[in-house]
Amino acid sequence: MKLSLLLTSLVTFTMATAYMDVNPPASTLAERSHTGELEDCFTNAECMQKGLPLRAPRRRGRNEARAPMVSPIPVTGRLQVFDQSGASMGFVSASRNAYGEYGVSTSNPLFVTLNRATSGSQDVMTVRSAVGYSNLAAVAGFANTNNNFGTGSFNYAYLSGSNSQTPVGSRPVSLPNSFSDASAFSTQRELESAIFRYNPVTMAVTPHWINADGSAPATFFVFVPSDGGFLALTGDVASFRSTFGTGSQVTMKLVIS
Numbered sequence: 080m081k082l083s084l085l086l087t088s089l090v091t092f093t094m095a096t097a098y099m100d101v102n103p104p105a106s107t108l109a110e111r112s113h114t115g116e117l118e119d120c121f122t123n124a125e126c127m128q129k130g131l132p133l134r135a136p137r138r139r140g141r142n143e144a145r146a147p148m149v150s151p152i153p154v155t156g157r158l159q160v161f162d163q164s165g166a167s168m169g170f171v172s173a174s175r176n177a178y179g180e181y182g183v184s185t186s187n188p189l190f191v192t193l194n195r196a197t198s199g200s201q202d203v204m205t206v207r208s209a210v211g212y213s214n215l216a217a218v219a220g221f222a223n224t225n226n227n228f229g230t231g232s233f234n235y236a237y238l239s240g241s242n243s244q245t246p247v248g249s250r251p252v253s254l255p256n257s258f259s260d261a262s263a264f265s266t267q268r269e270l271e272s273a274i275f276r277y278n279p280v281t282m283a284v285t286p287h288w289i290n291a292d293g294s295a296p297a298t299f300f301v302f303v304p305s306d307g308g309f310l311a312l313t314g315d316v317a318s319f320r321s322t323f324g325t326g327s328q329v330t331m332k333l334v335i336s
Contacts, residue, residue, distance in 0.1 A: 098324035179257030180309035212240025228314025
């Protein structure tokens with residue numbers, strides 16, 4: 080009887096800890112490196128001179144209304160990452176992991192530019208961007224059941240790079256990105272780019288994902304320590320953590336250079 084109870088407990092414990100993988104198998108990775116440690120170039124002329132791949136042209140999502148034009152007041156700086164206690168973890172890293180996802184670094188920060196004059200969602204453009212990606216993008220997670228965020232759903236997106244932009248209010252669009260480039264997948268994952276809001280008073284930068292029905296659920300940044308450590312977005316941190324067994328909520332602020 081005791082042995083039966085012990086075996087039942089072991090099976091229950093094993094089932095309870097059988098978490099899903101937040102990233103695809105390493106076998107899906109492309110052979111080339113996408114860690115962002117490669118030499119960079121900022122114009123096609125410079126790329127040719129250094130023998131590097133040409134920068135891809137920027138593209139926008141299709142069939143979406145454009146946001147009203149606002150005279151830009153650009154601000155440039157680094158995105159500082161804080162844990163739930165308010166302690167600094169470092170900055171969004173200029174390097175990406177093997178899956179093309181941005182992580183956190185204390186010594187190699189990514190410099191970005193935002194528009195101080197925009198009160199709503201906007202793109203975050205990269206400065207001296209690693210391997211030619213011009214802006215940040217939230218790329219739909221490979222384990223998603225769909226691309227909708229919300230309470231009770233573990234669905235998520237990777238913080239990655241792209242040369243493609245989606246307009247404010249856009250649903251996820253299949254466009255080139257660093258996550259897809261790092262993998263051997265035949266199709267591009269869907270992404271959103273103009274989903275970041277900047278508060279010039281608090282310096283906070285917050286994510287605002289758009290669901291397929293156009294709704295805007297509460298969205299949070301999470302840090303995942305596996306695979307070299309990377310940042311993601313989700314609508315329910317508890318569901319994300321219970322599904323993948325990892326991930327803690329973090330916040331970001333712009334530290335102006």
